[in-house]
Amino acid sequence: MAHTTRDKEKLIARVRRIKGQVASLEQSLVEEHDCTAILQLIASCRGAINGLMSVVVEGHIREHVIDPDHNPSPQQTEAAEELIAILKTYMK
């Protein structure tokens, strides 16, 4: 089972929070809140999207690039973990 299926409920919960953040952002624009409040809402949406990306990329590497059913060598597993650690600094 793919990680996006196994972790389906958690991922959907994350996406629903992002939906809520985007709805707040829309509301702020409609109600003409000040620019700073709007910038902060956009920055929050971006942070949430980046967090989701990081989680899905991590699952993608661990389950699809490294396939646990394909007997990955310890070197491959280590290379995957190192890659994940480095990518996390990019996806913040």
Next chain:
Amino acid sequence: MAHTTRDKEKLIARVRRIKGQVASLEQSLVEEHDCTAILQLIASCRGAINGLMSVVVEGHIREHVIDPDHNPSPQQTEAAEELIAILKTYMK
């Protein structure tokens, strides 16, 4: 009038497109699409949020940091434009 008010309709249209993208992403998770399709949808949402951020930051600099009613000097206007140009490469 603030840029987020003057450009209100355009900004709201952008946010509504993002809402649509986040809804597609939710749907893909619910329907258990494959991980790559999901990664691409997340990357699209991120691109759209970054594009929105870039536009709002640009307006914020031109209208709030540089205040056109405060007689900015040509040096300030130039410094603002240079800042905007550099930030665009970060917010892609």
Next chain:
Amino acid sequence: MAHTTRDKEKLIARVRRIKGQVASLEQSLVEEHDCTAILQLIASCRGAINGLMSVVVEGHIREHVIDPDHNPSPQQTEAAEELIAILKTYMK
């Protein structure tokens, strides 16, 4: 006096540390260190460059976009500080 002149010694010290990091990276490639060590060195260089960018952009906003000799309004100063806070999350 421009911030890059006033803070000249600190900025040069930062750039010299970056030079040292890039020299270590070159050495690692010459000596055929493993890929992970090389990735970590590149990530360190990137972090150091981003830190430098953040500091110089901050000075640029505070002294050139907002010109302290041009009697910025409290609103402009506040808008500049908000911009700096948001940009810091991008330049990490």
Next chain:
Amino acid sequence: MAHTTRDKEKLIARVRRIKGQVASLEQSLVEEHDCTAILQLIASCRGAINGLMSVVVEGHIREHVIDPDHNPSPQQTEAAEELIAILKTYMK
């Protein structure tokens, strides 16, 4: 042979160009060039470091995470290529 060994000359040439860019940046600070010129040099260094990171990450995925000697399945190869395509948009 690891990709950082096989592509050693090309990678070293890239790192030497970065060294040259960092040296120019140092010189600009020493000579008190204006802030915009300095910002542009920092942005160029950052672009060059990101380009190098992207190349090394790509090699890391293709040779260490996916190990060509470990008979990767077509699905793994495809998952790796999709990951590389998505990461390229992050490492620009």
